[in-house]
Amino acid sequence: MKIFNKELANGVKVPCIGIGMDQVTDQRQAYDAIHCAFEAGYRSIDTASSYKNEEAVGKAVQESALSREELYITTKLTAADQGYDAALRAFDRSMQALRLSYLDCFLIHWPGKYLYGETWRAFERLYQEKAVRVIGVCNFNPHHIETLVSQGSMLPLVNQVESHPYYPQNELQSYCEDKNILMEAWSPLMCGGIILKDPVIIKISRETGKSPAQVVLRWHIQKNHRIFPKSVTPARIRENLDIFDFELNQDQMSAIETLKDHNQKIGPNPDIFFEV
Ligand SMILES: NC(=O)C1=CN([C@@H]2O[C@H](COP(=O)(O)OP(=O)(O)OC[C@H]3O[C@@H](n4cnc5c(N)ncnc54)[C@H](OP(=O)(O)O)[C@@H]3O)[C@@H](O)[C@H]2O)C=CC1
Numbered sequence: 250m251k252i253f254n255k256e257l258a259n260g261v262k263v264p265c266i267g268i269g270m271d272q273v274t275d276q277r278q279a280y281d282a283i284h285c286a287f288e289a290g291y292r293s294i295d296t297a298s299s300y301k302n303e304e305a306v307g308k309a310v311q312e313s314a315l316s317r318e319e320l321y322i323t324t325k326l327t328a329a330d331q332g333y334d335a336a337l338r339a340f341d342r343s344m345q346a347l348r349l350s351y352l353d354c355f356l357i358h359w360p361g362k363y364l365y366g367e368t369w370r371a372f373e374r375l376y377q378e379k380a381v382r383v384i385g386v387c388n389f390n391p392h393h394i395e396t397l398v399s400q401g402s403m404l405p406l407v408n409q410v411e412s413h414p415y416y417p418q419n420e421l422q423s424y425c426e427d428k429n430i431l432m433e434a435w436s437p438l439m440c441g442g443i444i445l446k447d448p449v450i451i452k453i454s455r456e457t458g459k460s461p462a463q464v465v466l467r468w469h470i471q472k473n474h475r476i477f478p479k480s481v482t483p484a485r486i487r488e489n490l491d492i493f494d495f496e497l498n499q500d501q502m503s504a505i506e507t508l509k510d511h512n513q514k515i516g517p518n519p520d521i522f523f524e525v
């Protein structure tokens with residue numbers, strides 16, 4: 250299975266799929282989910298300081314038999330830690346919790362109000378010092394990115410945003426691709442909700458012999474999204490990685506594309522959400 254198949258603008262190779270850790274606040278559950286994911290073949294974890302499981306991630310990584318170079322670990326800076334000095338301090342705290350000597354990817358979790366330019370300069374410093382291999386943002390619209398680059402010297406390498414068939418964010422993806430920014434899709438399964446019961450998805454699931462979740466995840470892969478579906482259920486953790494032995498044909502891709510007409514966003518609006 251070839252999951253390290255995306256190359257970022259700085260040449261770093263990243264796995265196209267990882268495991269998401271949002272809302273896994275039980276440390277044992279987080280540890281077990283990562284252990285199960287590693288056994289299944291995942292090599293990437295998406296966490297955040299606000300998810301309250303960086304310590305479990307660090308313990309699972311340290312106790313795994315995998316070498317550090319095989320892994321790609323993302324964490325995120327929360328709104329309360331924005332600002333130049335605060336961001337550097339928060340990075341140190343995350344690194345301590347994660348028990349890592351370097352981080353693969355550090356992201357600004359939400360743009361927040363007005364500190365993200367200053368925060369970005371701290372991220373650039375961490376990047377220049379090689380404390381982190383990839384720096385990026387989440388939930389940034391084009392105007393946030395324009396402001397960011399006007400205050401710093403580097404473009405973000407990734408932008409992690411809500412994306413699923415009911416809200417694919419095609420225009421934002423085109424904008425990011427023009428700037429060589431990889432778009433990562435959060436809540437790729439729409440939190441396991443209505444998308445998995447959509448008649449179009451069910452029909453394609455029957456045609457391909459794959460589960461509705463696998464159909465949706467495969468659509469993301471073919472859209473060139475990096476994804477990290479969250480699950481704490483061993484069978485689903487394995488199921489979500491088992492998407493590299495089939496392809497959706499053009500008709501199936503086009504049928505899923507029509508679902509964007511639902512225009513159904515599940516997360517907050519980055520222009521007015523200032524809490525995380
Ligand atoms: N940067 C940001 O602002 C954000 C980032 N994220 C990141 O994206 C990740 C994924 O998004 P998330 O919001 O967790 O939602 P997902 O779209 O990944 O859905 C997760 C839900 O779907 C269920 N599920 C997982 N696999 C299957 C399956 N094969 N069949 C049926 N149900 C399934 C899970 O249940 P169960 O666990 O019980 O198996 C869970 O309830 C997060 O964990 C986080 O890492 C998320 C939100 C915002």
Ligand SMILES: O=C(O)C(=O)[C@@H](O)[C@H](O)C(=O)CO
Nearest residue numbers: 271272297358515516517525
């Ligand atoms: O999970 C995350 O990473 C998020 O940023 C969101 O869940 C966010 O906290 C939210 O949706 C709050 O309503």
